[in-house]
Amino acid sequence: MSPARRLHGVKSSPVRDLLALTLRPEVISFAGGLPALELFDVDGWRAAFAKAAEDRRNLQYATTEGDPLLRELIAERMTRRGLPTTGADLLVTTGSQQALTLVATTLLEPGDVVAVEEPTYLAALQCFQLAGARVVPVASDEHGVVPSALAEVLERDRPTLVYLVPTFANPSGRTLPAARRQEIAALADRHDVWVVEDDPYGELRYRGERVPQLASYGEKVLHLGSLSKIGAPGLRLGWLRAPRSLMPAAVIAKQAADLHTSTIDQAAAAVYLTSADLDAHVAGLCAAYLERRDTMIAALPDTVPAGTEWTDPDGGMFVWLRLPGEVDTTDVLKRALTHNVAFVPGAPFFATTPDTATMRLSFTTNPPEEITEGMRRLAAVFTSPSADGER
Amino acid sequence: MSPARRLHGVKSSPVRDLLALTLRPEVISFAGGLPALELFDVDGWRAAFAKAAEDRRNLQYATTEGDPLLRELIAERMTRRGLPTTGADLLVTTGSQQALTLVATTLLEPGDVVAVEEPTYLAALQCFQLAGARVVPVASDEHGVVPSALAEVLERDRPTLVYLVPTFANPSGRTLPAARRQEIAALADRHDVWVVEDDPYGELRYRGERVPQLASYGEKVLHLGSLSKIGAPGLRLGWLRAPRSLMPAAVIAKQAADLHTSTIDQAAAAVYLTSADLDAHVAGLCAAYLERRDTMIAALPDTVPAGTEWTDPDGGMFVWLRLPGEVDTTDVLKRALTHNVAFVPGAPFFATTPDTATMRLSFTTNPPEEITEGMRRLAAVFTSPSADGER
Numbered sequence: 001m002s003p004a005r006r007l008h009g010v011k012s013s014p015v016r017d018l019l020a021l022t023l024r025p026e027v028i029s030f031a032g033g034l035p036a037l038e039l040f041d042v043d044g045w046r047a048a049f050a051k052a053a054e055d056r057r058n059l060q061y062a063t064t065e066g067d068p069l070l071r072e073l074i075a076e077r078m079t080r081r082g083l084p085t086t087g088a089d090l091l092v093t094t095g096s097q098q099a100l101t102l103v104a105t106t107l108l109e110p111g112d113v114v115a116v117e118e119p120t121y122l123a124a125l126q127c128f129q130l131a132g133a134r135v136v137p138v139a140s141d142e143h144g145v146v147p148s149a150l151a152e153v154l155e156r157d158r159p160t161l162v163y164l165v166p167t168f169a170n171p172s173g174r175t176l177p178a179a180r181r182q183e184i185a186a187l188a189d190r191h192d193v194w195v196v197e198d199d200p201y202g203e204l205r206y207r208g209e210r211v212p213q214l215a216s217y218g219e220k221v222l223h224l225g226s227l228s229k230i231g232a233p234g235l236r237l238g239w240l241r242a243p244r245s246l247m248p249a250a251v252i253a254k255q256a257a258d259l260h261t262s263t264i265d266q267a268a269a270a271v272y273l274t275s276a277d278l279d280a281h282v283a284g285l286c287a288a289y290l291e292r293r294d295t296m297i298a299a300l301p302d303t304v305p306a307g308t309e310w311t312d313p314d315g316g317m318f319v320w321l322r323l324p325g326e327v328d329t330t331d332v333l334k335r336a337l338t339h340n341v342a343f344v345p346g347a348p349f350f351a352t353t354p355d356t357a358t359m360r361l362s363f364t365t366n367p368p369e370e371i372t373e374g375m376r377r378l379a380a381v382f383t384s385p386s387a388d389g390e391r
Numbered sequence: 392m393s394p395a396r397r398l399h400g401v402k403s404s405p406v407r408d409l410l411a412l413t414l415r416p417e418v419i420s421f422a423g424g425l426p427a428l429e430l431f432d433v434d435g436w437r438a439a440f441a442k443a444a445e446d447r448r449n450l451q452y453a454t455t456e457g458d459p460l461l462r463e464l465i466a467e468r469m470t471r472r473g474l475p476t477t478g479a480d481l482l483v484t485t486g487s488q489q490a491l492t493l494v495a496t497t498l499l500e501p502g503d504v505v506a507v508e509e510p511t512y513l514a515a516l517q518c519f520q521l522a523g524a525r526v527v528p529v530a531s532d533e534h535g536v537v538p539s540a541l542a543e544v545l546e547r548d549r550p551t552l553v554y555l556v557p558t559f560a561n562p563s564g565r566t567l568p569a570a571r572r573q574e575i576a577a578l579a580d581r582h583d584v585w586v587v588e589d590d591p592y593g594e595l596r597y598r599g600e601r602v603p604q605l606a607s608y609g610e611k612v613l614h615l616g617s618l619s620k621i622g623a624p625g626l627r628l629g630w631l632r633a634p635r636s637l638m639p640a641a642v643i644a645k646q647a648a649d650l651h652t653s654t655i656d657q658a659a660a661a662v663y664l665t666s667a668d669l670d671a672h673v674a675g676l677c678a679a680y681l682e683r684r685d686t687m688i689a690a691l692p693d694t695v696p697a698g699t700e701w702t703d704p705d706g707g708m709f710v711w712l713r714l715p716g717e718v719d720t721t722d723v724l725k726r727a728l729t730h731n732v733a734f735v736p737g738a739p740f741f742a743t744t745p746d747t748a749t750m751r752l753s754f755t756t757n758p759p760e761e762i763t764e765g766m767r768r769l770a771a772v773f774t775s776p777s778a779d780g781e782r
Contacts, residue, residue: 037451046444049655053437059623060428094485094627094649101648105521110501127647130496232450234654236485256518257492258485262653263625264440 022342028374029342030296030361033170033317038367039288040232044276045268051275052267060263064255066092066239067266073273074225074239081203083213083223089241091250094261096200096226096238098254100124103161103196103222104131105253106246113159117145119320119349119358121170121198124163133160135351142311144169144176147183154191161194166214168201168316171349171360175314178211185218193220200226200238201316203282206290208314219243227269229317230282235265289317289364292371296363299375305382317364320346322357329359332381339384341377413733419765420733421687421752424561424708429758430679431623435667436659442666443658451654455646457483457630458657464664465616465630472594474604474614480632482641485652487591487617487629489645491515494552494587494613495522496644497637504550508536510711510740510749512561512589515554524551526742533702535560535567538574545582552585557605559592559707562740562751566705569602576609584611591617591629592707594673597681599705610634618660620708621673626656680708680755683762687754690766696773708755711737713748720750723772730775732768 022029052058065071071087078085093099100123108114110132116124118137128135136157139149145164153159164184166176176184188195197214202225215223223241231237242250254260272278296319300310307324323329329345336342346358366374413420443449456462462478469476484490491514499505501523507515509528519526527548530540536555544550555575557567567575579586588605593616606614614632622628633641645651663669687710691701698715714720720736727733737749757765 032452034452037447040447040450042444042447042450045450046441049440049444050437053433053440056428056431056433059431059433059436059625061423061425061619061624094653097647098649110523123646123650126643130644130647132501228452233452234450236649236651236653252517253521255514256488256521257648258489258627259514260627262485262627262656265653265656 021337024340026340027337027342028340028366028370028377030363030365030374031342031344032365033362034365035229035233036285036288036364036367039285041276041281044272044281045232048268048272048275049264051271052264055267058264058267062260062263062266064251064260066090066261067263067270070266070270070273071239073270077273077278078225078241081213082210083216083241085241088244091240091242091247091254092261092266093238093240093254094258095228095233095236096198096224097123097127098236098257099224099238099240100196100198101127102240102250102253102257103194103224104128104133105257106249107161107194108133109160112161113157115150115153115157115159115162116351117164117169118351119171119346119355120163120351121165122348124198125348125351128163137351138162140172140174142174143180144174145180145184147180147187150184151187154187154193159193161196162188163196163198164214165198165201167199167211168204168313168318170201170316171318171344171346172320173311173313173316173318175211176214181212181214182217185214185221188220189218195221196224197221198224200224200229203230204286204289204317205315206286206293215241222246230278230285231269231272235262235269237261237265237269286315291368292363292366293319295368295371296361296375299372303375303379303382317362319361319363321359321361322346322355323359325357328356330356332359335384336378336381339377339381341374341381343378412728415731417731418728418733419731419757419761419768421754421756421765422733422735423756424753425756426620426624427676427679427755427758430676432667432672435663435672436623439659439663439666440655442662443655446658449655449658453651453654453657455642455651457481457652458654458661461657461661461664462630464661468664468669469616469632472604473601474607474632476632479635482631482633482638482645483652483657484629484631484645485649486619486624486627487589487615488514488518489627489648490615490629490631491587491589492518493631493641493644493648494585494615495519495524496648497640498552498585499524500551503552504548506541506544506548506550506553507742508555508560509742510562510737510746511554511742512556513739515589516739516742519554528742529553531563531565533565534571535563535565536571536575538571538578541575542578545578545584550584552587553579554587554589555605556589556592558590558602559595559704559709561592561707562709562735562737563711564702564704564707564709566602567605572603572605573608576605576612579611580609586612587615588612589615591615591620594621595677595680595708596706597677597684606632613637621669621676622660622663626653626660628652628656628660677706682759683754683757684710686759686762687752687766690763694766694770694773708753710752710754712750712752713746714750716748719747721747723750726775727769727772730768730772732765732772734769
């Protein structure tokens with residue numbers, strides 16, 4: 001018997017495999033999708049944990065569904081943001097990554113088809129592969145997935161699930177317009193197929209008008225949310241918003257996964273949402289990230305080769321690039337690391353045929369002056385002789 | 392398409408379904424496998440969280456394998472307890488329940504066979520059912536699984552995995568003797584089959600000599616450990632000890648599951664293991680739990696009907712009972728709840744044909760005087776007229 005048979009063909013995340021290299025202090029990394037360390041509300045979280053740690057019940061086992069107060073507080077926040085939600089609609093998860101895995105466990109049988117926009121979040125691809133699903137890409141343009149292309153895939157491949165990051169997508173930074181959301185929700189209803197709206201970045205909008213959540217357009221949309229990008233990822237706190245029909249099955253999957261999410265982290269988050277001003281904090285994040293975004297975008301023309309295309313995101317964390325010609329950005333990354341700058345090659349974000357000339361830059365991790373210096377180093381990578389095949 | 396197809400036949404844990412009822416403050420519950428709330432080292436954990444919350448890096452994403460310091464500290468502790476371990480042998484998990492699910496994800500394909508002792512931990516059964524495995528019980532006696540019976544199952548059913556709780560088992564309280572451990576490890580080597588040693592209770596020994604861990608007898612044994620029973624379950628901190636050959640696959644499964652376990656909880660645990668005296672705390676727990684165990688066992692003859700059999704555990708949390716005659720302990724539980732006392736019916740702990748006359752009592756949750764009162768109520772359940780079918 002071979003160990004790990006299910007994992008044949010499932011690749012480790014390059015983001016994580018390269019983390020060791022990008023963690024060298026001399027490297028300016030645009031690789032990981034990391035929020036800015038220096039912008040965490042450390043005082044707020046320290047106070048929240050101090051309060052939570054006073055109550056010994058926060059050291060005990062807790063209910064699988066999650067802390068009732070935290071669920072109410074998240075539901076209120078979602079309702080205020082335009083998606084009417086009650087605590088009973090929510091399952092607290094150990095990060096929204098777990099919510100995705102629970103959806104896969106709940107809905108997918110080996111051999112089932114999952115439709116995804118392309119490129120898409122690579123850990124989602126891993127998750128579907130682990131579930132034994134066949135992943136089918138849907139054609140996308142600069143506004144995200146194309147509804148008519150999705151309609152074709154729904155007819156032809158009969159997917160069980162459609163996975164989308166409709167707002168400030170990872171890795172592309174694209175946002176699906178409201179009209180497309182409406183069309184996609186209608187397609188989901190017509191074909192009786194579940195759509196996952198993975199929405200970790202939705203609150204990080206730097207310009208333009210808010211687009212209603214995909215889940216606000218239909219009952220077949222499962223919504224995944226997270227405190228990771230607006231609060232702190234280290235707590236691993238996310239949630240699944242699902243119809244009542246699906247919740248009992250998701251709760252069973254959650255029991256098997258880890259019984260429940262950390263009691264004390266949930267309690268601290270409930271304290272934080274009650275006592276801190278998260279809206280003001282997010283506004284501060286958005287102001288800081290806008291400057292970082294603008295710094296990176298402004299530097300791009302002097303950084304990358306002529307003919308390079310890039311996205312111009314209204315929010316989120318990522319710029320997505322396509323270099324001209326026959327390039328493999330994995331080779332570029334190797335050279336970049338010798339220049340002490342890092343990014344993520346685009347290939348792993350593709351479900352099927354990778355476009356090796358693509359790459360992802362994260363603009364949230366580093367302050368503007370670091371971004372400027374990192375882009376200078378990246379420019380040197382593209383203009384150095386090694387770019388012609390020295391290595 | 393029906394939602395939740397994979398979950399057909401997977402039942403919600405009765406422990407959790409009954410939690411709502413047993414949580415009524417007037418109920419003395421012997422149901423949940425809860426550590427004693429009043430014995431948590433609240434001061435130690437409060438100090439640990441205060442220290443951990445000072446460092447903003449503990450709010451950030453972290454590596455999938457787990458906090459390097461925490462892994463070293465756990466490895467040292469395991470080595471001191473007789474199982475030589477390094478940090479690199481360990482994957483930190485979100486409770487040992489997650490370790491079990493990761494093992495299932497890593498090793499099981501739908502249709503694979505998992506061999507288990509019977510009765511066994513019900514959330515393990517759920518986990519294997521979710522993975523699409525066929526669960527085959529192995530005959531057990533008062534010392535746990537019978538090696539010759541396991542050998543037969545290995546020959547006949549060719550399981551991919553054998554799941555055991557060798558020390559103070561849940562639900563039976565039984566402990567597998569050293570000679571059987573040696574035999575089972577040898578069988579695992581001979582048949583090239585993985586054995587899971589789920590060991591959340593091993594440190595909670597109240598009498599008798601320590602038995603070496605099953606994993607100390609062979610390379611095919613995966614060991615699951617946890618801070619839940621000796622520290623605090625609310626942090627959801629467990630670990631998988633696995634050979635290097637299996638670790639990369641387990642790490643990928645962990646990435647897909649939740650990226651990593653709570654950074655701040657891991658950091659707090661590392662602080663705690665460094666600054667608190669966990670050995671002294673565990674010694675205190677053992678002294679308190681021994682008294683609770685003795686109180687419950689001493690009360691049993693005057694509580695349960697003549698002809699009832701029960702286990703006499705050397706450690707852990709549970710006493711396992713078998714009532715005489717044709718009884719369904721689910722009916723007994725319903726009556727017990729009207730007397731404000733609770734336990735877990737035994738049926739869900741069986742993989743195949745349940746013995747409905749069995750039940751599990753947890754003796755760790757309540758102080759001795761509560762146990763005495765709870766046993767008095769339970770005695771009333773068995774002697775009340777309703778026992779003859781009034782309800």
